[in-house]
Amino acid sequence: MTKILIMGATSAIAQATARIFAAQGASLYLIARDPQKLADVAADLKIRGAKNVFSRTLNARELDQYRQVVEDAATQLAGLDAALVAHGTLSDQQACEQSIDRLVDEFTTNALSVMALCTELANYFSAQKHGTIAAISSVAGDRGRKSNYVYASSKAAINCFLSGMGQRLSKSGVKVVVVKPGFVISPMTAAFKKSALWATPTAIAPVVAQAMIRGTPVVYVPWFWRPIMLIIRAIPERLFRRLSF
Amino acid sequence: MTLKLSWGNRPRQAQRVTTLTSRHEGIPTESSLLPFGNGRSYGDVCLNEHGVLLATRNLDHFINFDPKIGVLECEAGILLSEITKHTLPHGWFLPVTPGTAFITLGGAIANDIHGKNHHRAGCFGAHVLSFELHRSNGEWFCCSPSEHADLFTATIGGLGLTGLITTASIQLRQVQGPWLTGSSHRFANLQGFFDLSSVADESNEYTVAWVDCCAAGRRLGRGVFMLANHTHGDGSITARTPLRLPFTPPISLINRYSVKLFNEVYYRRRSAEKSVARWHYQEFFYPLDRLLEWNKVYGPAGFFQYQCVIPEQDAARHLKEMLGRVAATSSASFLAVLKKLGSIRSVGLLSFARPGITLAMDFPNHGSRTLALLDSLDAITREAGGAVYPAKDARMSSESFQQYYPAWREFSGFIDPNFSSSFWRRVTENIKK
Ligand SMILES: Cc1cc2nc3c(=O)[nH]c(=O)nc-3n(C[C@H](O)[C@H](O)[C@H](O)COP(=O)(O)OP(=O)(O)OC[C@H]3O[C@@H](n4cnc5c(N)ncnc54)[C@H](O)[C@@H]3O)c2cc1C
Numbered sequence: 193m194t195k196i197l198i199m200g201a202t203s204a205i206a207q208a209t210a211r212i213f214a215a216q217g218a219s220l221y222l223i224a225r226d227p228q229k230l231a232d233v234a235a236d237l238k239i240r241g242a243k244n245v246f247s248r249t250l251n252a253r254e255l256d257q258y259r260q261v262v263e264d265a266a267t268q269l270a271g272l273d274a275a276l277v278a279h280g281t282l283s284d285q286q287a288c289e290q291s292i293d294r295l296v297d298e299f300t301t302n303a304l305s306v307m308a309l310c311t312e313l314a315n316y317f318s319a320q321k322h323g324t325i326a327a328i329s330s331v332a333g334d335r336g337r338k339s340n341y342v343y344a345s346s347k348a349a350i351n352c353f354l355s356g357m358g359q360r361l362s363k364s365g366v367k368v369v370v371v372k373p374g375f376v377i378s379p380m381t382a383a384f385k386k387s388a389l390w391a392t393p394t395a396i397a398p399v400v401a402q403a404m405i406r407g408t409p410v411v412y413v414p415w416f417w418r419p420i421m422l423i424i425r426a427i428p429e430r431l432f433r434r435l436s437f
Numbered sequence: 438m439t440l441k442l443s444w445g446n447r448p449r450q451a452q453r454v455t456t457l458t459s460r461h462e463g464i465p466t467e468s469s470l471l472p473f474g475n476g477r478s479y480g481d482v483c484l485n486e487h488g489v490l491l492a493t494r495n496l497d498h499f500i501n502f503d504p505k506i507g508v509l510e511c512e513a514g515i516l517l518s519e520i521t522k523h524t525l526p527h528g529w530f531l532p533v534t535p536g537t538a539f540i541t542l543g544g545a546i547a548n549d550i551h552g553k554n555h556h557r558a559g560c561f562g563a564h565v566l567s568f569e570l571h572r573s574n575g576e577w578f579c580c581s582p583s584e585h586a587d588l589f590t591a592t593i594g595g596l597g598l599t600g601l602i603t604t605a606s607i608q609l610r611q612v613q614g615p616w617l618t619g620s621s622h623r624f625a626n627l628q629g630f631f632d633l634s635s636v637a638d639e640s641n642e643y644t645v646a647w648v649d650c651c652a653a654g655r656r657l658g659r660g661v662f663m664l665a666n667h668t669h670g671d672g673s674i675t676a677r678t679p680l681r682l683p684f685t686p687p688i689s690l691i692n693r694y695s696v697k698l699f700n701e702v703y704y705r706r707r708s709a710e711k712s713v714a715r716w717h718y719q720e721f722f723y724p725l726d727r728l729l730e731w732n733k734v735y736g737p738a739g740f741f742q743y744q745c746v747i748p749e750q751d752a753a754r755h756l757k758e759m760l761g762r763v764a765a766t767s768s769a770s771f772l773a774v775l776k777k778l779g780s781i782r783s784v785g786l787l788s789f790a791r792p793g794i795t796l797a798m799d800f801p802n803h804g805s806r807t808l809a810l811l812d813s814l815d816a817i818t819r820e821a822g823g824a825v826y827p828a829k830d831a832r833m834s835s836e837s838f839q840q841y842y843p844a845w846r847e848f849s850g851f852i853d854p855n856f857s858s859s860f861w862r863r864v865t866e867n868i869k870k
């Protein structure tokens with residue numbers, strides 16, 4: 193895996209994963225919205241061993257840019273092997289309950305933009321008959337809860353979307369990887385109280401990188417979220433409605 | 438408020454933690470701030486009870502590295518272990534390194550740390566070319582020996598009190614690879630250490646001695662002296678996978694019997710006497726990093742470290758008295774280190790390292806018994822005109838501190854008005870418990 197596009201490259205999880213690929217000498221095409229943070233990350237990854245680093249500022253909501261972005265990445269890197277889509281926002285649930293604009297914004301950032309970029313990537317990779325598309329979803333997407341169902345359903349949307357896309361691409365040698373982190377200590381979750389269930393980006397990054405290399409369809413990080421979510425998904429809806437977690 | 442601990446697992450103090458995420462964001466405007474690196478200081482220099490700790494570990498980006506001249510610029514929250522991982526393949530190593538690689542660049546500057554090459558290289562601060570210092574009023578300064586030189590010297594060894602270091606530029610040291618070669622020698626008593634040190638320091642870059650604090654009488658101060666120099670040779674430069682102590686044992690595993698046994702074995706083992714030894718740099722510099730969180734072996738009560746420096750003149754007499762006192766108590770120390778510090782002047786106003794012999798010892802926390810022992814050691818250090826290292830301290834009195842660091846008043850003028858630490862309040866507010 194030597195030529196990789198990373199969307200949301202300033203994300204803590206994306207950076208930790210990118211450092212692993214950098215240390216292996218990969219060439220990277222980084223996309224993020226904040227030019228200063230992006231420049232910091234680019235310089236860092238270069239010193240950490242990346243062969244070439246290109247960067248591009250983009251707000252994820254600029255859906256009409258993705259075709260050109262993928263083309264540019266493939267031109268700059270002289271090819272493309274894999275992509276990691278990591279951007280996201282932890283939606284303010286209550287604000288979304290009061291404002292349709294907020295709701296649409298959140299869905300645009302967390303779901304539509306991911307679908308748009310992955311669509312362009314799918315077309316590019318299926319034409320060249322190889323490639324890996326990885327997107328960071330969340331365990332939250334496995335079941336809607338009252339505290340965060342806007343965020344959760346945007347992640348559920350990409351899970352379903354990528355599952356279908358993975359099926360579509362399986363014959364053309366393109367791998368689609370859905371990464372489902374549990375609680376991860378990052379700027380997104382800075383305000384949360386932490387417990388033993390929380391993992392660091394550095395701890396989960398090797399698993400994410402490994403899943404990309406192997407083309408694992410769905411990976412829970414850390415692994416223990418898989419049985420936890422299995423149980424949570426198994427709760428009958430009638431009972432689930434009365435629970436309050 | 439959360440409990441945040443330093444390496445000695447004591448004091449146990451509640452404070453708020455604010456995680457910094459970008460060096461461009463400036464620092465919060467709340468009151469009583471203190472930067473927190475990786476918490477490898479043993480006591481309370483990195484704690485700020487009831488205040489706010491600015492967690493710096495996410496400021497871990499490399500900014501610039503010139504492999505031709507070995508100048509590295511990076512953010513202050515990066516670990517020294519990360520630095521070597523990326524610069525060693527280009528033939529560059531840390532100019533000064535402590536006994537663990539798990540400390541941040543900011544922490545290395547703020548305690549103006551020293552290493553086994555102090556007699557050659559001085560302290561870490563001597564290799565800092567410049568850094569960026571952010572103050573709570575929104576100002577920031579680029580400090581170097583020629584720019585804002587007063588803030589430069591106050592911040593090196595400045596215990597995090599002069600502001601937040603966001604980035605720093607350091608001069609690395611050229612090496613031929615990850616290997617060191619040298620030798621290892623038993624010495625039968627304290628005089629043996631002085632004899633070896635006076636010869637070895639002249640022709641070797643790294644020298645250090647482990648000393649058996651349980652030995653008394655004729656054997657007082659016996660130990661193992663190690664000397665080493667960088668050498669060429671290929672081999673893996675990647676990190677070994679460390680082990681981790683999985684839980685805190687309910688009581689300290691370190692007691693009189695386990696320490697006596699360990700020390701006897703360590704002194705007698707065959708490899709203690711080796712005319713030619715070869716070490717991987719991690720094995721030589723960071724033997725304890727193999728066991729992550731080894732500090733837990735001391736149990737929930739935690740432990741103290743005592744590190745002092747005694748001026749060379751009369752050092753033998755004072756150190757004999759100290760070691761005698763330690764050997765006579767049951768508060769045995771198993772990690773005891775002796776090293777001669779050289780005459781290169783430390784840059785920092787409050788730097789610990791000064792010419793003399795430094796002795797460092799760990800003690801399980803047995804409450805007032807341990808505190809009384811450490812106070813009696815302080816009496817010796819004071820009489821000798823030495824000093825105790827704040828990075829390792831959780832208990833020295835304000836009187837002692839003010840005698841060891843007469844520049845503390847001058848230093849106070851450089852403190853950021855919104856910054857403070859548990860340590861600083863303890864040693865300057867003259868409160869007697
Ligand atoms: C096993 C072991 C061996 C050691 N060996 C040695 C040795 O050989 N020589 C030696 O000198 N020391 C040694 N030490 C002590 C250690 O090197 C110092 O305590 C070091 O400062 C710890 O760095 P840290 O990043 O963990 O910082 P912390 O302990 O978290 O903080 C240390 C100080 O630095 C300040 N600080 C941290 N980051 C910043 C920043 N960005 N800007 C401004 N101030 C900041 C803090 O406020 C605090 O005052 C050893 C410690 C251990 C655990």
Ligand SMILES: NC(=O)c1ccc[n+]([C@@H]2O[C@H](COP(=O)([O-])OP(=O)(O)OC[C@H]3O[C@@H](n4cnc5c(N)ncnc54)[C@H](OP(=O)(O)O)[C@@H]3O)[C@@H](O)[C@H]2O)c1
Pocket residue numbers: 200201202203204205206224225226229250251252253278279280281282301328329330331372373374375376377378379380381
């Ligand atoms: N942390 C967790 O507990 C957790 C759990 C499950 C899943 N996840 C998912 O993991 C992914 C990475 O999150 P993280 O934990 O690494 O948090 P993070 O560091 O806060 O990363 C979020 C990233 O998304 C970017 N972003 C947000 N909106 C954007 C927009 N409109 N355009 C472009 N970029 C935008 C942010 O850019 P800026 O840097 O410019 O703000 C930031 O880089 C996200 O998809 C998140 O949903 C996280």
